[in-house]
Amino acid sequence: MAIDKRVATAAAAMEDVGDGATVFITGFGGAGFANVLIRALCECGPRDLTLVVNSATHPASLTHELIAAGLVRKVIASAGRGRDPGLSVFETLLRDGKIEFECVPQGTFAERIRAGGAGIPAFFTPVGFGTDLTRGKETRQLAGRDCVLETAITGDLALVRADLADRYGNLVFKYAQMNFGPAMATAAKLTVAEVREARDEAIPPERVQVPGVFVDRVLAVGA
Amino acid sequence: MAIDKRVATAAAAMEDVGDGATVFITGFGGAGFANVLIRALCECGPRDLTLVVNSATHPASLTHELIAAGLVRKVIASAGRGRDPGLSVFETLLRDGKIEFECVPQGTFAERIRAGGAGIPAFFTPVGFGTDLTRGKETRQLAGRDCVLETAITGDLALVRADLADRYGNLVFKYAQMNFGPAMATAAKLTVAEVREARDEAIPPERVQVPGVFVDRVLAVGA
Amino acid sequence: MPGLNRNQMAWRAAQDIADGSVVNLGIGIPVLASDHLPAGRDVFFQSENGVIGVGPAAAADRIEPDLVDAGSRKITLRPGGCVIDSVWAFAMIRGGHIDVTILGGFEVAANGDFANWDSRIPNKGPLVGGAMDLAACARATWVIMEHNTRKGGPRLLAACTLPLTAMRCVSRVYTDIAVVDVTEAGFVARELVPDVSADDLRARTGAPIALAPDCRPLAAPALPA
């Protein structure tokens, strides 16, 4: 059957997502948030999710809606602090011990996801050595530097925002929209992309930034 | 001073390469061999080189000229077998114990170079476990699989073939020319690219495959 | 000797490639399988040099010198295909994103151990390429090889005698006389060419081999060798 990964509705994009899933969500620095898919996931309503997202509280991302809806058991992120002096929903839950948080240096966060998609179960990095964020981790001196052992993150679902897709699932990003998209697309069992436009004709090979083989479903959502 | 990484001659491209250097050379599957630069390096004549190249004997690469010229102490590669029934120069030297060879599974080879450029001193991989090529290496079971610990490769010089460059050192490849280019460009202290064409105007951002910050010198060599 | 020729072995393996899958074909006989895919199956062939969507060989007048596969063949790119770098190509392989790799081989053991990279040719340099990555990390590793060596010895063995490519990785073997699954219980023949008896098969195999209860005749259309 001729491959066509485009789906017509957000509900179809979220089919088969179950309780307890580990979910990657793209977005950083105000670009690349998969907000249509996040909302669809909210409506789908799976429980006990583990979110892997750069920030638990970025205002431009709807991640907080998943958290506010009580669907999230744990967040793995490099940022969990709201911008306001008051507490965000996430911070309130965290204070009350109702949500788990694993704070990861952003480069280690990116590399752990990349490792998950690349079949590297663990790696050493100098980042974080001697800090609170790596307490209890195995350490080793390598190439003259103190390093910590970090493990891969893999997941069940990735929600990825991109600009353009084609029927084969190939993705093109606009500028800084790319951020965690390629890594998360490779590390999840099921990768769903929301894009401005999903074309029937193939994207020219030199423009592809995530090969369609890493993408399972594509939802066109407009600008 | 306005950045301009273009050099006029192959000799200028090889300036400051010293004895004992570890040299990356791109090329695989018949595409992406930096043959103008390899020949320039031959003429430059540094000794005791360690070559990091996918194949020590691929006929389309001039790597064998460096080896035949007696400049090479060691080769790290995934392939060291000539195509002919007779022995290649490399194989003769290897048989006679006059050159060292480290044979590395190709994906581990690529990943070790990438790790070198990415500041990851070591990583675990399942590839090669239980085989002759990982004998003596540290092993560990991770995520249910037996793995071996592999270390990063860094180098002094990378010779990279690409299609297009600009004054800033940004590179664009044509199809499978890319192979080890991005990884090697990041893992060497000095990265030199030979390209069909080196433009004054900047390559459009969405076409850049190796950012110019990883490239030190660019030599236009034509098709 | 009765049995399938090279193209017929590749044809037989190709029949098992699922629609929509991502497949890596090794150099030699395996790469022929792309010519024999059943109509209507939409498959992406990956080559470990980074090409995703390897299409048919390029016509002589349409060759792009840099559009090659890992075996240096001048190829085309199928619609929707693209090219990634070697790091990503092997991240794709090691990360389990290849549904099936079909490789040529020297020996397969009853526990799935696999030897295909070092046949111990005197003085020739080692050549491993991407074999270990593919064999160890594709979701399924299938092997196409003659059932026996030129001297008549078995290639399906209780334990490999040649240096291993990867441990416990092979799930299916396509030979010139049989299709053999590697199971928890060892070798099980799923298909056998009609001219070879069960006793012949056992005699030509270096480890216990069972016939599946529904073992069928192995047949392929006439194809050039």
Next chain:
Amino acid sequence: MPGLNRNQMAWRAAQDIADGSVVNLGIGIPVLASDHLPAGRDVFFQSENGVIGVGPAAAADRIEPDLVDAGSRKITLRPGGCVIDSVWAFAMIRGGHIDVTILGGFEVAANGDFANWDSRIPNKGPLVGGAMDLAACARATWVIMEHNTRKGGPRLLAACTLPLTAMRCVSRVYTDIAVVDVTEAGFVARELVPDVSADDLRARTGAPIALAPDCRPLAAPALPA
């Protein structure tokens, strides 16, 4: 209190950015440094969200919503700039491809230990971002911060009291009253604002601090705060 304002501190740090270098600027005061680069220095500013070649802020009528830096500022891209993904952006940082990172900070110790990520605000969630990666792995880590806390306590200390960002990473600190090198022998003031005496400097610093033999007056042009 005499001393440099925010823009003047950023200006002073910018004077030390070498021509042709690759620089990452932290959120807050450091990012102002790009406005004060001396004429004729051609520099690529990297942002850890993947932008290489951050240009000036985008004019209101030329905003590209997805062209932002790690601080969510709407920016432009300089000629020769491009955008990479987060994995590569941090590979670039961790791999030593950033010549200098200039970061805001809470505390710097005499051995170069650095604290800038956790000021222990009650109940607020943790936020580390890329600080640890940058501080640990840039070729040089410079810090811009007020010499003293709002309560008057020292930020240059014998040992950090707040959670560390990275160990032994800071080589230079730009404060409102001094430019201080972190050396094997501890803090050394290279420049000092004329209104602050050596005794004042010592009183306001939480660890021994030497004046360089050639210690110069710290001065900056008039700039808006």
